[in-house]
Amino acid sequence: MHTDDADTVHYRLRRQSRTPAWLALSWRALVALALIGIALAVHWFDRGGLRQNSGEPVTFADILYFTMITVTTVGYGDIVPVTQQARMFDTFVVTPIRLFVWLIFLGTAYDFLLKGVWEKWRMSVIQRRLEDHVVVAGFGTSGSEAVSELIRRGADPGMIVVVDERAAALRTAESCGTTVMEGNATRNAALEAARLSKARALIVSAGRDDTSILIVLTARRIAPDLPISVVIRSEDNEAIAHQAGANVVINPASFAGLLLAGSTHGAHTAEYMADLAASGGRVVLREREVAADEVGKPLAAIATGLGHRIYRGHQDFCFWEPEAARLEAGDIIVEVVPRR
Template sequence: MVTLTTVGYGDIVPVTPRTRLIDTLVVMPARIAVWLLFLGTAYQLIIRRYMEDYRMATLKTALGRLVIVCGFGNTGAAAVKELLAKGTDPKQILVIDHQENRARAAAGCGVAALQGNCTQEATLRDAVLEKANALIIAAGRDDTSALILLTARHLNPSIRIIVSAKEEENIKLFRQGGANSIVAPATFGGYALAAAVDQSHMVQYLEDLLTSGGRVHLIERQIREEEIGKTAADLKPAIVLRVYRGNTVIHLADGSPRRQAAPGGETCSCC
């Protein structure tokens, strides 16, 4: 302790005004700097590690409901904020990013954050990917996203994976790699821009439809047992837009409103 604080044993002390001034202006700040360095090292090695272990223990209590977000850039951050706005428990969201400042920013949103490389199998195992419910990949680069996709699908064949694609030509590669849903922000943005040319309120309506604060809600759910045998007109006040039966998509706006729901795990999209 004596060596660490540089105070000595008291056998040598400043006696002249000049040496006392040097001790006050130079030696004392150096002592404080040494203590700050010691505390910073202790935080890195002990406190921070303890907090990460605590967060991971908390995540394990949310197994089966956990949503992992790989990448906390503009797209990943928007996805996390929307999940929180929709009422997702912050304890059920884990963000992984290789940049420390982004991981800190994610933690500032109240969700669990892990600094690491999402392309590495060890990182995804630490994130308990095997027990997670969904994975959002927003790495910012298609090649990185593809590697994360293949690694994640290998670790958890049943997890739902949503990928953000930068280039439209890579969408088919993501689909072949096992992605359940693929979103191309640039392509969808182009669609919205084109629609806004002749329809001045289209962009506002789409934002209202997609965000939690909007008044138009589009939901996807399983056909209930009591709804089997009924038609779309019988399911009011909900407006049934589509019914998914296995790999078949039934469009109820194509002139077949009398099609009846059938047993067997159908899914419907309602507005």
């Protein structure tokens, strides 16, 4: 486990803006130009209602000057509207245009000058209030697939926090709508900044077994009761990952081997196993606590799905075992239910 010095870098969350900066700037510039163009056109066609103090005829250059000055300020008085029609136009059209243009200018200044400060403050507030979220340490192949599956299952992308040191991986995670944080997940400060102690679960997929196990050790120290799932590549390291504190250890190669081996015993076995594991299938595996009205009944009698196994304390019992004939309070049921 890594500890951090007092002068270590502060870890900050961030989320990708949904609107590209260039698009927002272009739209605002076009709106401002369109409003100014309307004022310019009307002033030109109604130039007879304007008069210069010098008495000279009003030219297009004078109209352009008068429009820009009137839209951006209240005017200098060297060119004035003299007819009722010109005055009403300046009152009810040019004045609102002036306000809109100033609002556009102020909004643009906010977005491109003040928004960075605002975003840092906003994300710090989110960081302090973050709770019941899922932390994903490592956004490689397995981590990205886990995030995609969580989103497909209905998880709010903003409640998924991806921790990684690679800028490219974080950009990809941001494009999914997740909250990201650049940092080393083996360090206490990084996991504490991700509010791990308030999280719902931790998924570890660092790409290297030693790094993943170190993350599990660090996380278990911060959150002793947090459910931790970890991807381990080598079968020799699975027991070590369990000893480090992982609740679930997944070996992608072993799982692929199970599917391949199952396919040799029937064309549909592997398909059904994949169907159970994925959110896009017709059925899904679900884990839940036994309901009060189910206590005392057999596992086969539950009405919500097809019960496969129960977990009672540190023991598990399958549907054919005698212990499954009577459900008890506190039992955890693993069942197969139709996908909704």
